[in-house]
Amino acid sequence: MDIFAQQLVNGLVLGSIYALVALGYTMVYGILELINFAHGEVTMVGAMVALSVIGLLMGVAPELPGVVVVLAGILVAIPACMALAYTIEKIAYRPLRHAPRLAPLITAIGVSIILQNLAMLIWGRQYVSFPAILPSDKYALLGAQISLLQIVIVVLALLLMAGLWLLVERTRLGRAMRATAQSREVAELMGVNVDRVISATFVLGAAIAAIAGVMVSAYYGLAHYYMGFMLGLKAFSAAVLGGIGNLAGAMLGGLLLGVIEALGAGYIGDLTGGFLGSNYQDVFAFFVLIGVLVLRPSGLLGERVANRA
Amino acid sequence: MTAPLLSVHDLKVAYGGIHAVRGIDFEVGRGELVCLIGANGAGKSSTLKGLMGLVAHEGIIEFDGERLHHQATHAIVARGLALVPEGRGIFGRLTVAENLDMGAYTRRDRAGIRADLGRAFELFPRLAERRVQLAGTLSGGEQQMLAIARALMGRPRLLLLDEPSMGLAPLMVRKIYETIADIASEGVTLLLVEQNARLALKVSQRAYVMESGAVTLSGACAELANDPQVRAAYLGE
Numbered sequence: 001m002d003i004f005a006q007q008l009v010n011g012l013v014l015g016s017i018y019a020l021v022a023l024g025y026t027m028v029y030g031i032l033e034l035i036n037f038a039h040g041e042v043t044m045v046g047a048m049v050a051l052s053v054i055g056l057l058m059g060v061a062p063e064l065p066g067v068v069v070v071l072a073g074i075l076v077a078i079p080a081c082m083a084l085a086y087t088i089e090k091i092a093y094r095p096l097r098h099a100p101r102l103a104p105l106i107t108a109i110g111v112s113i114i115l116q117n118l119a120m121l122i123w124g125r126q127y128v129s130f131p132a133i134l135p136s137d138k139y140a141l142l143g144a145q146i147s148l149l150q151i152v153i154v155v156l157a158l159l160l161m162a163g164l165w166l167l168v169e170r171t172r173l174g175r176a177m178r179a180t181a182q183s184r185e186v187a188e189l190m191g192v193n194v195d196r197v198i199s200a201t202f203v204l205g206a207a208i209a210a211i212a213g214v215m216v217s218a219y220y221g222l223a224h225y226y227m228g229f230m231l232g233l234k235a236f237s238a239a240v241l242g243g244i245g246n247l248a249g250a251m252l253g254g255l256l257l258g259v260i261e262a263l264g265a266g267y268i269g270d271l272t273g274g275f276l277g278s279n280y281q282d283v284f285a286f287f288v289l290i291g292v293l294v295l296r297p298s299g300l301l302g303e304r305v306a307n308r309a
Numbered sequence: 310m311t312a313p314l315l316s317v318h319d320l321k322v323a324y325g326g327i328h329a330v331r332g333i334d335f336e337v338g339r340g341e342l343v344c345l346i347g348a349n350g351a352g353k354s355s356t357l358k359g360l361m362g363l364v365a366h367e368g369i370i371e372f373d374g375e376r377l378h379h380q381a382t383h384a385i386v387a388r389g390l391a392l393v394p395e396g397r398g399i400f401g402r403l404t405v406a407e408n409l410d411m412g413a414y415t416r417r418d419r420a421g422i423r424a425d426l427g428r429a430f431e432l433f434p435r436l437a438e439r440r441v442q443l444a445g446t447l448s449g450g451e452q453q454m455l456a457i458a459r460a461l462m463g464r465p466r467l468l469l470l471d472e473p474s475m476g477l478a479p480l481m482v483r484k485i486y487e488t489i490a491d492i493a494s495e496g497v498t499l500l501l502v503e504q505n506a507r508l509a510l511k512v513s514q515r516a517y518v519m520e521s522g523a524v525t526l527s528g529a530c531a532e533l534a535n536d537p538q539v540r541a542a543y544l545g546e
């Protein structure tokens with residue numbers, strides 16, 4: 001088996017999940033210039049809610065096919081995350097709309113800690129495992145092995161990204177979002193209810209995050225109240241890599257970060273003469289984050305972030 | 310006599326301790342073109358922002374017989390007021406066509422919107438040529454045209470213009486003012502804010518003169534243009 005090809009495949013799968021989560025960071029940043037640190041936790045809640053539903057369904061209707069059960073989990077997780085994000089924005093961020101920028105940022109960190117603790121109270125400190133109810137077919141692809149689940153994750157992620165792209169570029173709501181991102185005041189002057197557009201942005205990002213949360217827990221086979229922290233940081237790094245505030249940037253940054261991380265994990269042993277193992281794969285996200293912040297703070301596709309109107 | 314379209318009583322706008330507008334009264338009748346002139350910092354823009362609910366304000370604003378009572382800006386826009394802000398407020402990263410679509414945001418009548426888009430392009434052929442271009446790449450004059458065309462896309466009943474001549478070359482200023490006269494002649498009610506009093510007095514029917522947040526003079530433009538005080542202070546004579 002070809003390590004390079006295999007890690008490339010793994011990286012793209014992971015990267016498409018990062019990209020989905022990164023979209024939520026970047027959309028909110030684009031409009032509010034707020035780094036919504038609670039977004040990682042929203043993703044975690046998506047995974048946890050879905051797993052609860054899955055567990056429940058397996059108990060009451062064991063004859064249901066696994067795919068249906070997981071789908072049901074996703075369909076409950078999506079509105080749950082949407083409601084959660086709507087509430088967070090309304091309670092925690094909206095009252096600070098005109099406060100200095102540091103205030104909502106600190107609040108975001110606070111919200112994220114609250115959500116972690118609530119999740120710990122509800123779902124416990126233990127890892128929750130994702131039951132093995134999905135088909136585990138595997139295929140050979142260019143010297144690598146790819147599972148059905150991996151294929152589904154990548155395809156679904158790409159479809160979601162395309163859908164979001166269409167929404168933002170082609171619909172009335174999308175146009176209002178882009179206008180609001182450029183000037184809240186002028187958007188209001190066009191008759192846009194900016195508060196509603198901001199809510200919609202949070203809710204949309206959360207719906208995507210819910211799906212990403214289920215994907216990541218299905219992929220790793222487990223979920224944990226703390227999983228949103230690392231996932232969130234990586235997705236945020238991906239958003240920064242692509243150019244925060246830029247949708248295409250978040251997609252590109254996510255995929256790229258996934259690949260960097262996977263290749264890094266595949267070769268870190270060789271590179272360090274066995275000193276570091278693949279369990280160090282998490283550091284790559286931070287190398288990338290620091291590298292981007294030092295070398296090109298506006299990211300790959302971003303414009304001058306510093307002096308936006 | 311029918312009630313004026315807009316009547317403002319004791320409007321006050323303050324930013325912290327700075328009293329930008331200190332209780333002014335004015336009216337705009339249906340189909341009228343009224344201007345508000347005054348020097349830098351007189352409080353003209355603050356007045357318009359107060360009307361649009363963009364800044365905190367006190368006083369009574371009646372539009373078409375109903376009070377605009379601390380409504381959100383988007384709700385005021387839905388009532389039929391539109392502001393072309395100072396500095397134009399173009400969405401630079403949206404195309405010209407998308408900017409115009411934003412102007413029609415509150416409307417749902419697709420056929421009417423399409424017809425008005427055609428009219429806007431007739432009024433400003435330059436915009437038609439550049440419809441797929443990002444608005445940020447337009448010249449200042451073209452951006453001003455776009456800002457006016459965009460406001461008209463909402464079919465406002467009262468159009469507020471904040472210094473449409475600002476920063477434009479004389480030729481472009483003339484073009485913009487010809488268009489303002491055209492728009493007025495089509496029956497749109499306009500409230501025009503200008504530092505360039507000569508231009509404003511020429512195109513408008515009535516004028517209010519603002520100084521340090523208060524209205525100090527008002528009347529028909531023809532009369533004000535002959536007022537020695539106005540001539541000395543605003544017409545440079």
Ligand SMILES: Nc1ncnc2c1ncn2[C@@H]1O[C@H](COP(=O)(O)OP(=O)(O)OP(=O)(O)O)[C@@H](O)[C@H]1O
Pocket residue numbers: 324327328329347348349350351352353354355356395504
């Ligand atoms: N956001 C603000 N915060 C504090 N003070 C403000 C603000 N906006 C305006 N001001 C002050 O309020 C006063 C009136 O300003 P305003 O912009 O209404 O004047 P203007 O007549 O439109 O002037 P110009 O012709 O220069 O546009 C000025 O003294 C200005 O400095």
Ligand SMILES: [Mg+2]
Pocket residue numbers: 353354355395471472
């Ligand atoms: Mg002004």
